[in-house]
Amino acid sequence: MNLTLKVWRQEGPDAAGRFETYQANDVKDEMSFLEMLDNVNEALIEDGREPITFDSDCREGICGTCGLMINGQAHGPQKGTATCQLHMRKFTDGETIVIEPWRAAAFPVQKDLMVDRSALDAIIEAGGYISADTGAPRDANEILVPKPAADTAMDAAACIGCGACVAACPNGAGQLFTSAKLAHLNLLPQGQAERWKRTEDMVETMELFFGSCTNYGECQEACPKEIPIDFIALMNRDYLKSKIKNRKLIGQG
Amino acid sequence: MSTITLDSKVPSGPIEERWDNHRFTMKLVNPANKRKFTVLVVGTGLAGASAAATLAELGYQVKCFTFHDSPRRAHSIAAQGGINAAKNYKNDGDSIYRLFYDTVKGGDFRARESNVYRLAQVSVNIIDQCVAQGVPFAREYGGLLDNRSFGGAQVSRTFYARGQTGQQLLLGAYQALMQQVSLGRVELHTKTELLDVVTKDGVCVGIVTRDLVSGEVRSWSGHATLLATGGYGNAFYLSTNAMNCNVTAAWRAHKKGAAFANPCYTQIHPTCIPASDEFQSKLTLMSESLRNDGRIWVPKKHDDNRAPDQIPEDERDYYLERRYPSFGNLAPRDIASRAAKVVVDEGRGVGPLKNGVYLDFSDAIGRLGQNVVFERYGNLFDMYERITDEDPMKVPMRIYPASHYTMGGLWVDYNLMTNIPGLYALGEANFSDHGANRLGASALMQGLADGYFVVPYTIGDYLAGLLGQAPVSTDDPAFAQAEQGIRDEVKRWISVGGTKSPEHYHRELGKLVWEYCGMARERNGLEKALTEIPALREEFEKNVRVLGDPDGVNQSLEKVGRVADFFELGELMCRDALMREESCGGHFRVEHQTEEGEAQRDDENFSFVGAWEYTGKGNVPNLHREPLVFEFVKPTVRSYK
Ligand SMILES: Cc1cc2nc3c(=O)[nH]c(=O)nc-3n(C[C@H](O)[C@H](O)[C@H](O)COP(=O)(O)OP(=O)(O)OC[C@H]3O[C@@H](n4cnc5c(N)ncnc54)[C@H](O)[C@@H]3O)c2cc1C
Ligand code: SF4
Ligand code: FES
Numbered sequence: 001m002n003l004t005l006k007v008w009r010q011e012g013p014d015a016a017g018r019f020e021t022y023q024a025n026d027v028k029d030e031m032s033f034l035e036m037l038d039n040v041n042e043a044l045i046e047d048g049r050e051p052i053t054f055d056s057d058c059r060e061g062i063c064g065t066c067g068l069m070i071n072g073q074a075h076g077p078q079k080g081t082a083t084c085q086l087h088m089r090k091f092t093d094g095e096t097i098v099i100e101p102w103r104a105a106a107f108p109v110q111k112d113l114m115v116d117r118s119a120l121d122a123i124i125e126a127g128g129y130i131s132a133d134t135g136a137p138r139d140a141n142e143i144l145v146p147k148p149a150a151d152t153a154m155d156a157a158a159c160i161g162c163g164a165c166v167a168a169c170p171n172g173a174g175q176l177f178t179s180a181k182l183a184h185l186n187l188l189p190q191g192q193a194e195r196w197k198r199t200e201d202m203v204e205t206m207e208l209f210f211g212s213c214t215n216y217g218e219c220q221e222a223c224p225k226e227i228p229i230d231f232i233a234l235m236n237r238d239y240l241k242s243k244i245k246n247r248k249l250i251g252q253g
Numbered sequence: 254m255s256t257i258t259l260d261s262k263v264p265s266g267p268i269e270e271r272w273d274n275h276r277f278t279m280k281l282v283n284p285a286n287k288r289k290f291t292v293l294v295v296g297t298g299l300a301g302a303s304a305a306a307t308l309a310e311l312g313y314q315v316k317c318f319t320f321h322d323s324p325r326r327a328h329s330i331a332a333q334g335g336i337n338a339a340k341n342y343k344n345d346g347d348s349i350y351r352l353f354y355d356t357v358k359g360g361d362f363r364a365r366e367s368n369v370y371r372l373a374q375v376s377v378n379i380i381d382q383c384v385a386q387g388v389p390f391a392r393e394y395g396g397l398l399d400n401r402s403f404g405g406a407q408v409s410r411t412f413y414a415r416g417q418t419g420q421q422l423l424l425g426a427y428q429a430l431m432q433q434v435s436l437g438r439v440e441l442h443t444k445t446e447l448l449d450v451v452t453k454d455g456v457c458v459g460i461v462t463r464d465l466v467s468g469e470v471r472s473w474s475g476h477a478t479l480l481a482t483g484g485y486g487n488a489f490y491l492s493t494n495a496m497n498c499n500v501t502a503a504w505r506a507h508k509k510g511a512a513f514a515n516p517c518y519t520q521i522h523p524t525c526i527p528a529s530d531e532f533q534s535k536l537t538l539m540s541e542s543l544r545n546d547g548r549i550w551v552p553k554k555h556d557d558n559r560a561p562d563q564i565p566e567d568e569r570d571y572y573l574e575r576r577y578p579s580f581g582n583l584a585p586r587d588i589a590s591r592a593a594k595v596v597v598d599e600g601r602g603v604g605p606l607k608n609g610v611y612l613d614f615s616d617a618i619g620r621l622g623q624n625v626v627f628e629r630y631g632n633l634f635d636m637y638e639r640i641t642d643e644d645p646m647k648v649p650m651r652i653y654p655a656s657h658y659t660m661g662g663l664w665v666d667y668n669l670m671t672n673i674p675g676l677y678a679l680g681e682a683n684f685s686d687h688g689a690n691r692l693g694a695s696a697l698m699q700g701l702a703d704g705y706f707v708v709p710y711t712i713g714d715y716l717a718g719l720l721g722q723a724p725v726s727t728d729d730p731a732f733a734q735a736e737q738g739i740r741d742e743v744k745r746w747i748s749v750g751g752t753k754s755p756e757h758y759h760r761e762l763g764k765l766v767w768e769y770c771g772m773a774r775e776r777n778g779l780e781k782a783l784t785e786i787p788a789l790r791e792e793f794e795k796n797v798r799v800l801g802d803p804d805g806v807n808q809s810l811e812k813v814g815r816v817a818d819f820f821e822l823g824e825l826m827c828r829d830a831l832m833r834e835e836s837c838g839g840h841f842r843v844e845h846q847t848e849e850g851e852a853q854r855d856d857e858n859f860s861f862v863g864a865w866e867y868t869g870k871g872n873v874p875n876l877h878r879e880p881l882v883f884e885f886v887k888p889t890v891r892s893y894k
Contacts, residue, residue, distance in 0.1 A: 011805075028530055028532065034534070039532060042756065045798055048800065050801045051800070051808070051809065057495040057496055059534060060535075061639075062330055063328070063495060078639075114806060117322060117323070121325075121431065121443075124431045125432075129429060129431060132385035132387075134709070139381055140390075143384055143385075145396050150389050154421075157414075157420075157421060160330075161326075184387070185387050188387050
């Protein structure tokens with residue numbers, strides 16, 4: 001198939017960006033979206049034009065490096081699918097595709113389609129861990145974890161940190177990402193000791209960088225791992241509980 | 254003149270006591286003195302993140318580097334299947350000794366016994382550590398940890414977190430690392446790529462990096478430097494590795510004098526999705542755990558074009574079950590891969606390009622029901638369907654072997670130090686524990702063993718000797734010279750002004766390496782490769798086109814240096830494969846096979862680690878041999894029949 005691409009080009013963080021139009025010809029169904037862009041880049045290089053900068057690494061939907069707005073949708077049209085897993089069979093001959101970077105105040109553009117997502121790391125740094133210095137912890141099987149708790153924690157822990165939830169949100173909020181990590185750790189027995197402090201620290205750090213949540217629910221739609229917004233409710237509840245009863249100070253539930 | 258001596262520093266005595274005794278005899282750095290030492294950790298995969306976090310917890314000043322935009326994106330994130338540990342929770346006869354035995358045998362008797370035993374010993378601590386961090390391993394209904402079995406083992410010792418074990422282990426290590434960052438004990442530098450290792454008087458004193466956002470080239474000095482920079486499977490271009498995995502850190506250390514061991518030991522994973530066209534940028538692994546319940550077969554007839562469900566049972570060849578009745582579909586990777594190559598080469602391959610074999614779940618679905626099968630493998634099935642548009646619950650999967658893991662790497666002693674004092678290598682970047690073939694679920698184990706439980710002890714022994722010495726200043730001419738070298742290199746690439754992209758040359762190089770140094774190697778082919786690779790490299794150096802600005806984000810510039818290093822490495826892989834006149838593990842020399850087509854080892858002449866010393870680009874490197882001694886597991890023919 002032959003496609004027309006309108007791609008956002010921007011020299012650097014402070015440069016003004018613009019759309020440029022390229023032809024992608026002879027695109028095969030079984031190509032991935034990023035392989036299609038690789039081909040466009042090869043052609044640009046042959047022409048002596050600078051290739052389009054975009055991020056990707058694992059190309060199997062697990063590292064969270066890739067991420068494009070495709071026709072206004074974060075990671076494109078296929079549900080539960082990261083950009084790198086999207087295949088061209090989802091598009092039709094003659095189509096025009098608009099490709100933009102993540103657009104969010106917390107994610108400044110570095111170049112073309114590449115953005116800086118270090119704000120997500122800052123949230124983890126604020127408390128997204130269980131303190132357990134390497135040493136001699138108890139035998140693993142001494143900590144019983146009920147299967148439902150382990151399963152739900154795993155559902156939440158499946159977040160790949162791509163930032164699509166933020167990009168899809170009209171407010172650029174970081175709730176889905178933050179709540180996924182909180183649910184992972186707060187649901188496990190090992191995570192109880194730091195539960196309240198973790199919740200307050202992560203939520204408050206999130207608020208420094210990201211917009212506020214007004215329940216649009218776009219985040220859940222865009223998420224390649226289909227992280228449900230229920231986790232946001234859990235986070236809000238834990239945060240309120242902690243604040244109201246000042247649990248952070250007494251360190252208990 | 255050779256400058257390399259390979260002293261493995263392997264302790265003696267009963268194997269069970271070696272690591273304990275070694276820890277006892279090593280020098281210690283007292284807690285108050287630890288903060289006087291700066292350690293540079295390059296790489297934030299399982300090995301690097303676990304090492305950086307642990308060293309910081311101990312009190313060392315850590316500076317940590319990754320070319321990724323976040324430590325969490327290291328390629329360890331992609332590991333699916335699981336991690337081994339000799340917990341014997343299943344009471345099925347597992348033990349530290351059995352894991353040790355399986356790993357030595359699985360590696361086809363080409364690994365050091367002492368290293369492997371230590372790995373098996375600390376495997377147990379790894380699981381405890383990860384659970385304490387909150388890694389959500391799969392559980393049974395009673396709340397205990399669940400296990401599964403993996404290729405090359407007859408016990409269930411593999412711990413897993415759905416099909417995302419690597420992700421969860423890496424997030425555990427990443428979170429521990431970020432905690433240390435928040436405490437100010439680790440200085441983290443993302444989007445920062447190591448481009449040179451700096452030595453002074455033969456000792457490693459630091460590194461030179463390029464900032465991938467600003468383009469700035471600068472030096473960092475430390476008392477010790479740890480390379481945890483992953484494997485070199487992308488030498489084949491198409492592999493299951495991430496697009497940005499590369500050998501540059503290890504290769505540049507090699508150019509500064511670090512020996513590179515067993516480069517020809519590469520692992521071809523049997524269960525990957527076959528390539529579908531020439532634009533393919535990478536191959537996707539389907540976890541080996543699928544072989545627990547899937548049955549592998551091809552039609553008995555050549556060029557059979559019928560749909561799989563139209564081929565009756567008695568016209569199918571379940572070739573692994575036929576050839577290896579006791580291990581069947583769980584035969585080790587090298588064996589399963591070669592067996593697939595044999596049937597595809599015979600013209601019995603399946604799929605549109607006839608380049609795959611079936612992995613069929615219909616028996617398992619009949620036995621266990623749709624739900625159980627989907628619960629076990631659902632996310633892998635989804636992944637498969639996204640790529641191929643076929644549902645494995647209905648149509649058998651198509652799989653074919655692909656480059657996946659590299660057992661070779663920087664030579665290290667028992668302390669994980671390379672032959673350059675002060676320079677360590679961890680995880681897939683070193684050559685240490687897997688011999689000529691790695692068992693499934695053992696790389697995650699090794700990466701975390703190295704980072705959490707080995708290097709934090711062994712590094713003290715080296716640092717203790719440096720007490721009272723400041724790190725060499727980055728104003729030292731050694732650093733200035735290395736920095737200038739990198740600036741010149743950057744300028745050179747930008748000014749070549751050729752016609753073809755770095756990607757193009759990587760793809761072409763990969764074809765040569767796969768053709769001549771892939772699943773089967775032959776003298777003639779390897780000799781050809783040793784002229785064709787350098788010829789292609791010369792063309793590349795004259796004709797590559799790198800556009801754009803060196804001072805800022807420039808992905809072509811990042812790529813071109815990596816491709817240049819792959820060229821030199823590819824040549825070394827072929828040279829090593831040519832030198833090793835035997836077949837062992839992942840290294841299969843067509844000339845050395847039994848009548849039944851099995852690998853034929855030559856213990857008399859090749860029971861050694863082949864460590865190469867760099868002698869300049871295009872020059873023949875020097876080979877150094879570290880003899881391998883087997884005191885506990887007597888080398889036998891590795892039989893999985
Ligand atoms: C698809 C797949 C599935 C797998 N499944 C399993 C499994 O189920 N079980 C198992 O045991 N093993 C598995 N493996 C193997 C295992 O995942 C890897 O061997 C292991 O994770 C490697 O970890 P590492 O820490 O050594 O390197 P990596 O995780 O590759 O990390 C390398 C790090 O080094 C950094 N780096 C590299 N070069 C530079 C440089 N020049 N400058 C700065 N930073 C640099 C990178 O940014 C990255 O942070 C799998 C591998 C693949 C590819
Ligand atoms: S919650 Fe979903 S969309 Fe948001 S970062 Fe995680 S995986 Fe990406
Ligand atoms: S490139 Fe890793 S998730 Fe897309």
